[in-house]
Amino acid sequence: MGLAEKRLAESIKTEKLPAFEQKLYERSGYNITVDIDWATFTAYDEYPLSRLDIVFDDIESFVKKICSDEIGKEALKESMSIIKLTNTDDSNEVKMELKDSTLFLNFQLAGSTFSSFTDSQIASYVEGKL
Template sequence: MGLQEKRLAKEIQTEKLPAFEAKIKEIAGYEINVDVDWDTFTAYDSYPLSRLEIVFDDIAGFLKKICSDDIGKEALSESMKTIKLVNMDKTEELKMELTDKVFFLKLQLAGSSFGAYTDSQMASYVEGQL
């Protein structure tokens, strides 16, 4: 990790992530911890870090779909306390999993391609688990 990646990671950790967590608390009606595996996002260059805001937007969008009413908010609050973000090397390693109140999102934000889930894909998966 070079200086550029360190600066960008620090900016995300101190400014963008707290603002994002406040936004999703407002959407869901309760606190959801966002756990970013920083080592997997800084192992390449600044590109994966620069794509995190897109992922944040997709997560907010999926939460809006789930939490559109009190039934959805209640079901989610009973099933999800943490969102864990991990950046993978290969697109075939992409995965979503909701287990033990943790929503694991394995993304591929490095290399020549961008592999992540849309808000609709996340909402569909999580609704099926609630």
């Protein structure tokens, strides 16, 4: 990790992440912790970090879809309190899983490809687990 990655990661940690968690609170009505495996996002170059804005938008949109009514808000609150974000350069490790009140989202934001989940994919998956 170079200086550029360190600066960008610090900016996300101190500015974007708190604002993002506040948006999730506004959508869901409860605190959702976003746990980012920073080492997996800074191990390459700035590109994976720069893609977090898109990931944040998709997550906010999925929470909005699930929490469109009180039934959805309550179901999500009972099932998810943490979102764990991990980056990988191995396409075989790209997956999502809801387990032990944690939504694990593994993306491939490194290398020459971009593999993520859309808000609809995340919402469909989580809704099926609620």
